Amino acid sequence: MKPISWGSAWRISSNNGKPSQGEASVEAKLNKDEVRAAYRKVAWVYDLWSGLTESKARRRCLEVAAIKDGESVLEVAVGTGILFEKILALNPTGRNEGIDLTEEMVTRAxxxxxxxxxxxxxxxxxxxxxxxxxxxxxxxxxxxxxFDLIPEKDFVVVLSEFRRVLRPGGRLVLVNMTTGAGWFNTVWEWLYKTWPSLLGGCRGIELTPYVKEVGFEQVRREYVRQLFFPSEVISGVKP
Ligand SMILES: C[S@@+](CC[C@H](N)C(=O)[O-])C[C@H]1O[C@@H](n2cnc3c(N)ncnc32)[C@H](O)[C@@H]1O
Incomplete structure (x- = not known):
């Protein structure tokens, strides 16, 4: 695993399909009950989809987080526990907690x-x-x-919760489906608008401005693409 220094310059991994900052996101189409229902249905097949399109960004998330054994770590929205299992391996003597809205996902995790x-x-x-x-x-x-599931008006509310539970100096690392400039972005948007539950209710978003708005410092963003699926890895430090 590649350690990174928190003060180091941020790197855009690819310019191909790089989003322009501040683009408005498509509005969220599923409410909380619909999100729960969608993930209850896709829980059994989630790992396959996720392995094909999200594993690269997830790896990067762990590299950026640079967890040291003995730390206290919270993962929010653990899903089937793919990342949580890796957190446990990195932090065997630390405190590891995870939550998810959907009972079926927690059972799998x-x-x-x-x-x-x-x-x-x-x-x-x-x-x-x-x-x-x-x-x-x-x-x-x-x-x-x-965050790619929830309404944009709620981004600050949820990020403020993350900030609240972090100690001063604590690190936040977020991964989302994001927007891209390539043709594939148009396809993802069309799919989301036509059949939102097919993508598990996810649409491309750009979260960096909100992370800064709630007061995180050293905010960095990296664009990661896997099988034409565009993700962003965002990190910040609580002052
Ligand atoms: C696309 S899955 C991602 C799961 C996991 N983080 C991963 O990367 O594989 C989205 C997850 O977010 C959970 N979720 C959605 N809204 C949530 C909320 N308000 N609080 C906690 N979890 C939530 C869903 O139940 C689902 O498991």
Whole structure:
């Protein structure tokens, strides 16, 4: 794994399909109940889709997070627990917690964590909008492919929750489906508008301005593309 320094210059991995900052996102089409229903249905096939289109950005998320064993780490929206399993391996003596809105996803994440042989973790159903954690409880908060599901008007609300539970100096790393300038972006947008649940309710967004708005510092963004699926990896530090 490639360690990165938090102060280092940010790198755009590819200019091909690089989005222009500040583009408006397509509005979210699924409400919370519809999101739950969509993920209840796709839980069994989620890992296949995710392995083909999101594994590269997920790897980068862990590199950027640079978790040190012994830290306290929260993953919000764990899904089937692909990233959480890797967090457990990197942080065997630390505190590892994860939540997800959908019971079926948490059940899968628990099974995966149990199979890995790790111990001392906590996985439960929870809502990113109202984290049941104390202020300043975590060194690291990670969240992959969730903001691309929720309405843009809620971005600041949820990011403020992430900021609240991070200690000063704590690191935030987010991964989302983003917008791109290539033809494939038009295809993703058309698919989302026509059949939003097919993409699990995800549409391309640009979250960096909101991360800055809630007061994170050293905010960096990286564009990662896998099989024409455009992702952004965003990091920031709580002052
Ligand atoms: C596209 S999946 C991503 C799962 C996982 N992070 C990954 O990258 O494989 C989106 C997940 O976000 C969860 N989710 C959606 N809204 C949420 C919320 N308000 N709070 C917590 N989890 C949420 C869904 O239940 C689903 O498991």
């Amino acid at each position: 628990r099974a995966r964590a149990q199979k890995s042989g790790a111990s001392g973790y906590d996985l439960k159903v929870g809502d990113a909008y109202h984290l049941e954690h104390a202020d300043h409880a975590f060194d690291v908060v990670l969240n992959n492919y969730m």
